Amino acid sequence: MLLNHRKSGMSPFSYLARLSPGKIVLWCFLLWYLATVIHHFDPMPAIWLNALGISAIIGIALYLSVLEPGKPPPDRWTVMRLFLMPFCVSSFSQLIKGKGFVLVFPPDLHEIAISLAACALFVGVVLSARRFTLR
Numbered sequence: 001m002l003l004n005h006r007k008s009g010m011s012p013f014s015y016l017a018r019l020s021p022g023k024i025v026l027w028c029f030l031l032w033y034l035a036t037v038i039h040h041f042d043p044m045p046a047i048w049l050n051a052l053g054i055s056a057i058i059g060i061a062l063y064l065s066v067l068e069p070g071k072p073p074p075d076r077w078t079v080m081r082l083f084l085m086p087f088c089v090s091s092f093s094q095l096i097k098g099k100g101f102v103l104v105f106p107p108d109l110h111e112i113a114i115s116l117a118a119c120a121l122f123v124g125v126v127l128s129a130r131r132f133t134l135r
Helices: 012-017 021-040 045-066 076-096 109-133
Strands: none
Touching: 012 109, 021 076, 021 109, 045 076
């Protein structure tokens, strides 16, 4: 939706203003992932190729699991998430392996602060969009 706002006639601000709590959480997860990738990036092709392979296999399985006879297929945004999530999980787990993470939290408080600040900034933008768009 954010990516194809011109096609749907919805501005990015309108998209943000209408985000459900669940989608806000998904965007925060993505921001956390991106912050972790920036801090721990490893250019080894094996990490990224394995993540692509897992994404393809699990993404297809997830796609097949949401198909229902007689109902339209999921929209592009949903399909993208079905493939993106396994890619992110796989690459994330490889990037943090052996680096002292507890669950998804890095041992460096500065890094945690950056990830939380990115999410807080995003939520602030969403709340601002709601305030100025949904009048």
